[in-house]
Amino acid sequence: MPEMTPAELRARLAEALPAALVEAEPLAITPPPAHGPQPGLFNPPDPVVRPDQLVAAALFVRDTLGYAYLSDIAVVDYLHAGCFELVYRFYHPSGGPSIVLRVRVPRDEPVVPSLTPHWPAANFHEREAFDLFGIEFTGHPFLRRIYMWDEFEGFPMRKDFPRQGDKYLGGESEG
Amino acid sequence: MLQTQELQVNIGPQHPSTHGVFRMLVTVDGETVIDLKPVFGYLHRNHEQIAEANSYLQNMPYTDRLDYFNSMANNHAYAMAVERLAGIEVPERAEYIRVLMVELTRILNHASAVGFMINDMGAWQTPLAFGMREREKILDLFEMASGARLMCNYFRFGGVVRDLPPEFIPNLRELLRALPAYIDELERLLRDNEILLQRAIGIGILPPEVALSYGVSGPVLRGSGIPYDVRKAEPYSVYDRFDFDVPVGKVGDVYDRFLVRIEEMRQSKRIIEQVLEQLPDAKGGHINPKARQNVRPPVGDAYARIESPKGELGFYLVSDGSTRPYRYKVRAPSFINLTPLADMCRGYKVADIVVILGSIDIVMGEVDR
Numbered sequence: 001m002p003e004m005t006p007a008e009l010r011a012r013l014a015e016a017l018p019a020a021l022v023e024a025e026p027l028a029i030t031p032p033p034a035h036g037p038q039p040g041l042f043n044p045p046d047p048v049v050r051p052d053q054l055v056a057a058a059l060f061v062r063d064t065l066g067y068a069y070l071s072d073i074a075v076v077d078y079l080h081a082g083c084f085e086l087v088y089r090f091y092h093p094s095g096g097p098s099i100v101l102r103v104r105v106p107r108d109e110p111v112v113p114s115l116t117p118h119w120p121a122a123n124f125h126e127r128e129a130f131d132l133f134g135i136e137f138t139g140h141p142f143l144r145r146i147y148m149w150d151e152f153e154g155f156p157m158r159k160d161f162p163r164q165g166d167k168y169l170g171g172e173s174e175g
Numbered sequence: 176m177l178q179t180q181e182l183q184v185n186i187g188p189q190h191p192s193t194h195g196v197f198r199m200l201v202t203v204d205g206e207t208v209i210d211l212k213p214v215f216g217y218l219h220r221n222h223e224q225i226a227e228a229n230s231y232l233q234n235m236p237y238t239d240r241l242d243y244f245n246s247m248a249n250n251h252a253y254a255m256a257v258e259r260l261a262g263i264e265v266p267e268r269a270e271y272i273r274v275l276m277v278e279l280t281r282i283l284n285h286a287s288a289v290g291f292m293i294n295d296m297g298a299w300q301t302p303l304a305f306g307m308r309e310r311e312k313i314l315d316l317f318e319m320a321s322g323a324r325l326m327c328n329y330f331r332f333g334g335v336v337r338d339l340p341p342e343f344i345p346n347l348r349e350l351l352r353a354l355p356a357y358i359d360e361l362e363r364l365l366r367d368n369e370i371l372l373q374r375a376i377g378i379g380i381l382p383p384e385v386a387l388s389y390g391v392s393g394p395v396l397r398g399s400g401i402p403y404d405v406r407k408a409e410p411y412s413v414y415d416r417f418d419f420d421v422p423v424g425k426v427g428d429v430y431d432r433f434l435v436r437i438e439e440m441r442q443s444k445r446i447i448e449q450v451l452e453q454l455p456d457a458k459g460g461h462i463n464p465k466a467r468q469n470v471r472p473p474v475g476d477a478y479a480r481i482e483s484p485k486g487e488l489g490f491y492l493v494s495d496g497s498t499r500p501y502r503y504k505v506r507a508p509s510f511i512n513l514t515p516l517a518d519m520c521r522g523y524k525v526a527d528i529v530v531i532l533g534s535i536d537i538v539m540g541e542v543d544r
Binding site: 070076149 | 224407478491501
């Protein structure tokens, strides 16, 4: 069973695709306090990849490293850090722990190239991310809402989506 | 000259064979399927956002409602994710009880999945009653242990909520005695029926490399011949102590997925027998007494996955250091296993769609979340 630590993966990526890696800053999860240091900085060890290099990095993981099972794409809305993070999780078909690639995009322009034309496993994950978070996947063959109805406005999993009294529940849109 | 025309047909959302409210927009040429677009979201309740407003423990009964056939398996994956996030140890005895419950869940899920699939083939009701027969006995066991038949809410962080009652083990042994004959009987329902075999062999073929590229998991992936089982690939809990095989199919058609499920029930029975041997010597109680249930994990993230009866069930959690998860993401096997549905149905007849869908074994509570 192959095992690869985040540091090893970063080294392999730096060798093969030097343009792909970005120096990642720790993310603030909680709002900044009135005084005192910022608590709750989130700093995962996995490599963070430039959005425009994501497809090349994912195909490198699949074709060169052999991690051919794309298990999950999770989106996290870091409202206070002003970005979305996409967590791509890959496994090796012969077993072993996962390797993870992360992509960060600004909240006001969440555009990521789609993996679906190269790797169909990403299809529903990307549609779900588009539906609930409003991430735009360029090149996706059928980027439509998957859970909410087509006319729905807004992206319900974003942290600034009003949790109460939206127009669909018949109330005033005050959070 | 004969004029032919492509037709668009809606199957569902209200259709007895769609296993819930699921719609398939099918383009047909005569009886042959040209294209299929799955449409879902009819049961969508934004499970993940509701879970982010709850405390970690409040989500435990809520995971029961994802895949309501396998509440124990959902509990297990979620408990593992929180334990990884908060660094909670689980005593040995609790791990054995967890494995026991999840393997019983696998037997009941596969028995009813096979029953539903034969039901979808047109053998109306009677095979389904066969599939449900042993399920009832397992649900009785669940009720003994947890107090509930379906929404068990049995797992806690660091163990399970209470130990097995004294009458549990004798009843389980009685069930295990009857199980081999029952599984053989269930297998013969399809294997010995010429008409049903015609509906199953060579239908809905998913070649192994296609299955892998679509990211499917569970019996669908193994039916296509790829021996990927999370219990072997990345052993969790105490699965590395048991001796069991991972059955695989040969061509990846409906029949192979059926055979894989039948064989997995036999393997689950093997695991349960080994649990019963090792359980008396297991250290610790049913729960880690130091584990706090109102957890406040440190800032960080964790992903835990199990081999749920339907495939790889994973929970991705991000903690901001408070009592509620900042992000709670479910990697639902039923949802992802639907990705290749259009490819599996293309070129087959309309009547095969419901059989292929039945062989994937989905639960809409988990697909729509």
